[in-house]
Amino acid sequence: MRFAVPVFPGSNCDQDCAKAVREVLERPADLVWYTEDSLDNYDAIILPGGFSYGDYLRTGALARFSPVMEAVAEAAEKGKLVLGICNGFQVLLEAGLLPGAMRVNDHLQFRCSIQTLQVENNSLPFTACYKQGEIIRLPIAHGEGNYYCDDQTLQELEDRGQIAFRYHGENPNGSVAGIAGIVNRRGNVLGLMPHPERAIHDWMGSRDGARLFRSMLQYWEGMYGAA
Amino acid sequence: MPTMKSGPVWEGKTVYKATITVRLKESVLDPQGSAVQGSLHSLGYEEVRQVRIGKTMEVWLETADFQEASDRVDAMCRKLLANPVIEDYEFRLEKGA
Numbered sequence: 374m375r376f377a378v379p380v381f382p383g384s385n386c387d388q389d390c391a392k393a394v395r396e397v398l399e400r401p402a403d404l405v406w407y408t409e410d411s412l413d414n415y416d417a418i419i420l421p422g423g424f425s426y427g428d429y430l431r432t433g434a435l436a437r438f439s440p441v442m443e444a445v446a447e448a449a450e451k452g453k454l455v456l457g458i459c460n461g462f463q464v465l466l467e468a469g470l471l472p473g474a475m476r477v478n479d480h481l482q483f484r485c486s487i488q489t490l491q492v493e494n495n496s497l498p499f500t501a502c503y504k505q506g507e508i509i510r511l512p513i514a515h516g517e518g519n520y521y522c523d524d525q526t527l528q529e530l531e532d533r534g535q536i537a538f539r540y541h542g543e544n545p546n547g548s549v550a551g552i553a554g555i556v557n558r559r560g561n562v563l564g565l566m567p568h569p570e571r572a573i574h575d576w577m578g579s580r581d582g583a584r585l586f587r588s589m590l591q592y593w594e595g596m597y598g599a600a
Numbered sequence: 601m602p603t604m605k606s607g608p609v610w611e612g613k614t615v616y617k618a619t620i621t622v623r624l625k626e627s628v629l630d631p632q633g634s635a636v637q638g639s640l641h642s643l644g645y646e647e648v649r650q651v652r653i654g655k656t657m658e659v660w661l662e663t664a665d666f667q668e669a670s671d672r673v674d675a676m677c678r679k680l681l682a683n684p685v686i687e688d689y690e691f692r693l694e695k696g697a
Contacts, residue, residue, distance in 0.1 A: 474683050481635055
């Protein structure tokens, strides 16, 4: 299973994402520059955190129009796994690959802390290695993680099991229904604000993020065999 | 006004300036507006009932006529300048400038 990590001008978590794949899964991960227009050689894509295009206009709004995003949309269409972390989540929203939009945190502060989350649906390709309802700890670091969608969309997300993670206890940004991460209808595109790639070793304060990557590998091997 | 780059000027084309305002929809809570409202209150402006913060963009474009300019700016707003999920936009179009 080969991973691509697209790098936009202003991305800053790309190396961490690639290292997480290499260290947790022992699988190859390539950094791919945003001008690349094909991701055919890859089985999964991780859109990293950071400040693509300096967050100009709106977070993720400009990255969405870079050539690599057409390839990401194509990969998602083919059913490949696409994971967007933090700014990557914001890009997926702007690209319309996930429903809703991101707003500034309700308290207006940039929040950098380890957050408690609840696994809301463990039957997804990204969450199968967690227990249903499990409480996990992942770090967050964002100023705009205040997820918004209208009531009808929220109802659909709830009904279809598209909410992957919710903040447990304190909601650090004011997001609708405490949402921390959602998937698309098909379940192959996940966007989340917390950083699983920053929680893969005990010395990082938590290694609960490792199982998100393991779930992806397990899903892929279940589909295509161990290659 | 910033100096405009001199580009090719086609016969019969006119320069229009669009002043676009983008702000959060009424139904979407505006945390920045609420914070500024709080500050205005503490300054003694207790009459302030609501503050909404938005952004202004100025776009110069060269089109055949007013209608085309208007249609093009509207499309730009829908596709990029505003996020229709959370934002509303409006714009004013003037000739020349």
